[in-house]
Amino acid sequence: ELVARGIHQVSARAKNPxxxxxxxxxxxxLFEAELFGHVRGAFTGxxxxxxxxxxxxxxxxxxxxxxxxxxxxxxxxxxRMLEEKxxxxxxxxxxxxxxxxxxxxxxxxxxxxxxxxxxxKDLYYRLQVVPIFLPHLRERGRDxxxxxxxxxEYFNRExxxxxxxxxxxxEQILLSHYWP
Numbered sequence: 001e002l003v004a005r006g007i008h009q010v011s012a013r014a015k016n017p018x019x020x021x022x023x024x025x026x027x028x029x030l031f032e033a034e035l036f037g038h039v040r041g042a043f044t045g046x047x048x049x050x051x052x053x054x055x056x057x058x059x060x061x062x063x064x065x066x067x068x069x070x071x072x073x074x075x076x077x078x079x080r081m082l083e084e085k086x087x088x089x090x091x092x093x094x095x096x097x098x099x100x101x102x103x104x105x106x107x108x109x110x111x112x113x114x115x116x117x118x119x120x121k122d123l124y125y126r127l128q129v130v131p132i133f134l135p136h137l138r139e140r141g142r143d144x145x146x147x148x149x150x151x152x153e154y155f156n157r158e159x160x161x162x163x164x165x166x167x168x169x170x171e172q173i174l175l176s177h178y179w180p
Contacts, residue, residue, distance in 0.1 A: 001065060003134060004103040008061040013101060016060030021053050024066040031074045033090045036081075042091025054087060054098055061101045067127065068108030068119060079123045102127065138179035148174060 001020060008018045026034050033042075037052030054062060064070070070078065081087045082102060086095040104127050113119035137144065152163050
């Protein structure tokens with residue numbers, strides 16, 4: 001997510017929304033309404049129309065985290081949205097045009113998932129336009145200290161603290177940890 005957010009922040013879309021979708025956290029029966037939104041009365045409990053995450057990201061970036069967890073039924077609909085740049089809300093009849101950059105991430109081996117019939121090849125190739133492979137944290141050595149400093153600054157702001165850094169001993173512990 002940090003890499004996707006960084007891409008968004010240095011792009012021409014930076015002033016527009018950055019919307020995160022954790023694909024592993026949405027129950028399968030809610031995916032379509034979460035991504036595409038719904039119109040009032042589309043299903044029981046739809047008492048008002050609602051924008052989906054894709055529409056909310058219009059003009060900006062949609063980050064699909066754990067895209068390998070996307071149900072097959074949603075993969076076809078997502079592929080169509082990527083190709084046509086339009087979608088319909090659940091229960092809707094009107095096409096909605098969107099301009100959205102999609103960045104996705106997964107820890108799954110999507111090539112293996114494709115061979116097992118769990119991930120669509122056409123969606124894989126549509127998402128695999130500019131692959132960015134992030135080595136495991138344990139393989140990135142000194143990035144650990146950059147991240148530690150990032151989180152110190154972040155939590156100083158969030159918790160109104162003034163932590164100035166970490167000791168050399170703490171740095172050594174962080175650097176020598178395996179980071180599984």
